[in-house]
Amino acid sequence: MKKFEIQSVEEIINVLNSIDACTLSMVDGDKPYCVPMNFGYDDGKVYFHGAPFGRKLEILKKNPNVCISFYSDQSLHIQHENVACSYSMKFKSVLMHGKVKFVEDNDEKARILNIIMKKYSGRDDFNYSKPALDNVTVFYIKPTEVTAFKRGY
Numbered sequence: 001m002k003k004f005e006i007q008s009v010e011e012i013i014n015v016l017n018s019i020d021a022c023t024l025s026m027v028d029g030d031k032p033y034c035v036p037m038n039f040g041y042d043d044g045k046v047y048f049h050g051a052p053f054g055r056k057l058e059i060l061k062k063n064p065n066v067c068i069s070f071y072s073d074q075s076l077h078i079q080h081e082n083v084a085c086s087y088s089m090k091f092k093s094v095l096m097h098g099k100v101k102f103v104e105d106n107d108e109k110a111r112i113l114n115i116i117m118k119k120y121s122g123r124d125d126f127n128y129s130k131p132a133l134d135n136v137t138v139f140y141i142k143p144t145e146v147t148a149f150k151r152g153y
Contacts, residue, residue, distance in 0.1 A: 090152030
């Protein structure tokens with residue numbers, strides 16, 4: 001175990017629940033590419049939604065391997081005001097690796113969209129029209145690797 005590693009699944013879930021956005025990183029050929037995303041988390045999966053077109057989807061269809069970065073509770077910590085090396089950041093972070101799975105079924109899309117909406121609105125009882133569901137891309141990651149760290153907490 002590393003010095004700052006978070007071992008508790010409960011604490012990892014608390015980090016995920018405490019933030020509104022994450023960074024979804026992918027590989028575009030031989031270049032990294034990342035985008036900020038809102039998300040939902042439930043039952044060990046991270047859920048996303050977005051437009052049915054764009055660079056992100058083109059990349060993910062070619063290479064579904066991703067890394068998601070979550071970061072929370074950051075604040076500057078100063079031990080000695082006049083000593084630059086004594087400045088540090090308090091933080092909690094989670095990194096997840098996995099493969100994107102696209103959701104095609106509209107009933108499943110609606111269920112997942114309600115997971116995401118519950119995070120931001122507190123409600124999970126929204127109804128979605130068929131055109132709305134047909135014109136949204138929904139995907140998820142079931143992480144194959146999770147690392148989490150905290151410093152100063």
